[in-house]
Amino acid sequence: MATASATSVFPLRKGATAAWRHIDLALLASAVAIAGLGVLMVFSATESKLREQGLDPHMYLKRQSVWVLLGLAVMAVAVTVDYRVLRDIAPMLFIGAFFLLVLVLSPLGSSTRGAQAWFQFGSFQLEPSEWAKLALIACVAAYCSTHRGDLDGRRLATVLGLAGAPMALIYLQPDLGTDLVFAAILIGVLVVAGARPRHIAALCLIAIVGMVAVVQLGVLKQYQVDRLTAFANPTNDPQHSAYNLAQAKAAIGSGGLFGKGLFKGTQTNLSFVPEQQTDFIFTVVGEELGFVGAFTLLALFAVVVWRTWRTATLARDLFGTLLCVGILAMFVFQIFENVGMTMGIMPITGIPLPFMSYGGSSTVANFAAIGLVLNVHMRRFA
């Protein structure tokens, strides 16, 4: 490879400094651009509601800005330490995340909208499941890379057992959406790590059967079933589940080609779309910035995904590749599920749109993930 010969120009002892020269600016820039747009959209979605409640209209703007800055700081840390250290400490991270997931179910955790998923620190919230995603990626990548692409049935079962424990805890919160992200990560990493095709097929089948069973057997609460099935049956019950969807589609559709203009969305300003600054943030982009704005956002996401995929192909070891693949699977699934749900082609689940949705834990965790990809990218020769 052309780049490989270029590295030999630099002496090995200068490795640390040399690594910074290989930072992936395109990935960094697009992630920061999306986060910037996210801050603006969160502001637009919340400004009129806060004003109406007599609160500081800049409250969410300020908080989300803080999260982005904090995220950038965490990202810087994630880039600095060689990602291979992560392989060694992955079991400890995983155990730590598992411990927090247990703790959040205890009276120490807080619940919002029926899910016990948070630790409340004053006015700030910590959502351990966001961090558990990264811990899972690191742990599964580490395990699979030590067995170098040879995943027989026994090892596969080990991976599944490993992932199953935190998924069960998250299911108890209950947070079905995050479990689905876990499943996506697992399948992504296993595919690339070399699981047997028939195992993958069986896994997908189990996932589908499991989903159907969960919906059919009444394991879920009715509102969860309603939300999941609303996209397939949008005229049913317009005031509740399907209402969210109908209003989301009306917001995006009414934006048209060029949008209604920043801060000018009627669906947005008059609070027709519920949970708009979090799960339905894409509707603000669609309504106010139109097809042009929404396309641009998806293009930026595509750049992030492409650079992550590229880093996976360039990584110097299988751990780096699998780390990137896990992160890629996490982003792609969240983007597709979240944007798809606002447009009515995916079921409604509470999954945030990376870098866009309001929320500290997810924003910081996503930047940490970008940090890891940058880390793998710039240490691809060292």
Add this chain to the structure above:
Amino acid sequence: MPLESPRLRLGIVAIVVVSLFAALLARLWYLQVLAAPQYRTQANVNRVRTIYTEAPRGRILDRQGRVLVDNRVSDAVVVSREELGSRRAEVVPRLAEVLKMQASDVQKRLDDKRYSPFKPIPVATDVPKETIIYLREHQSDYPGVGGVQLTERYYPYGSLGAHLLGWVGEINGGELATFKKKGYKEGDSIGKSGIEKVYEDDLRGKPQIERLEVDSKGRVLGSLGTTPAVQGHDVQLTLDLDVQKLAEDSLQQGLAAARGSYDKQQAKHFIAPAGSVVVQDPRDGSILALASNPTYDPSVFVNGIKPELFAQLNDPASGYPLNDRAIQGQYAPGSTFKLITSLAALGHGMIDTKYTVDDGGKIKIGNRIFKNAGGEANGRVNITRALTVSSDVFFYTLGNQFWLQRSQFGDAMQDEARQLGMGKKTGIALPFEAAGRIPDPDTRKKLHDQNPKAFPNGQWFAGDNVNLAIGQGEMVVTPLQLVNAYATFANGGTVWVPRVGAAVQDQVGTKLRDIPPQAVRKLVLPPEVRDPIMQGLQGVATDPRGTAVGAFAGFPFQTFPIAGKTGTAQAGNKQDTSLFVAFGPTTDPQYTVGVVMEEAGFGASAAAPVARRILESLAGKPTHPVNYAGGGPD
């Protein structure tokens, strides 16, 4: 590359990712470009609420411009459900107490689905001013409760002309389906009967339309503009308030008098449950009065009639007061039909004034003996005399002659009745008019052939013609048809559509539209036909042997000569229907008056005194209370 190669597997991942992004883009293109107009509309519908507030209806005036149906402003207490919110359970009982209502009734009003959630709901009308002031002073205890002034229908003369004027009620499902194109909304008022129904389009105004911007919780953020209401147009009638009142009072007195009299035939007092009066101007068909008894108070329909009251109005025991018997009641005309028989006989040249019959009190036709109603013998009579004394034998003979000479004259009596507008709706601008019925041999045969079970008798006999000649048998007319026929005779042959609406005008009295008189046809009434009949009808009230001479004793014939005819119709097992029709002054007829009273006895006894009181007043004389008159059958 082997399958185990991470590169190949990363390629698979890339394909999946590209497909997913392509799917998102395709959907985005559909939503924001292809389907954008539809979603734009939906977003607008979302944020804009249109509130319709009905405009006050136009008024209904009599021919002199006196207001018969008006609007008035009522102090009402309204409740905004939105502002009341969660305090409803606590506020409603307290409010009910202040309004002296049942809490459940207040709840019922608040749950009324007819009202827009953005519109305060009236829970009580005609609330004393002090109560509204009290509620205002204690506003914090009564969130969302306010006082407004509502416009509602008001009837300055109570039940006067109730049937003709009609009532207004809430639009029902069927009407809504029919009139949706005209902009009616659920909960709107609509004319349900009478003038209110027929002139609905004129009386109904244009509603106030307010466009409000609302947020997702339905909170009103501001107004996007208001189109003010336009009050409906006034409708002026041909009706004369004084004549209507005169007709209603006279009818009421006549029915009371009949109830106080003894029916020798059935050995009990007359029931006299109902009756009607029509007063028409024969010169152009204008209706001056249209009275029906029993009657009702239209104000019970304002703001929605109570169900128990509506049930009572439709209970047979109340005598169906909502029915307008002047246009819906169908009665055998009895001897009043002799006008038609006479016109047919003279008009076809079957007889002339020289033709006489020796009335011995009875006559044998075929195998049957037909008697005069009272069995008395009138001697030798020609047509004029026969009308005056109401000789049944004379008209039996004519009926028989028509049958014998059917090949020459056809069904002349039936044809004459049809020419005069019987057997068919007159076309008066009032709803639910009945058509009456004219029996004839062909119709009877047709009915029998179609359904032999229901109509076992398919044959027409001489006896049927004999009965028809004196207005008995299957022949039925509405009081309005009867009066309209006499009006045609009075005016020299013009059949008018009875006219009740005169003009439509706006609120300041500018005429927008005339409702002109409308002639159906003109009949030829040469003097050799008209004069002998006129003379006979005049004798009814003036000749010593005239059937109504008792009822008209002391009537000012010199200044106001009249012509008329009594009728006493059998109605199955019921007591006789009493009829009287008259017009005057005969020199230049201006009024035709018809009175029909159910189960009230002889026409001369019950109906004629009622007509007399009306005619006397129209002649400019002081009126006297109606008494049951002496007199016999006709």
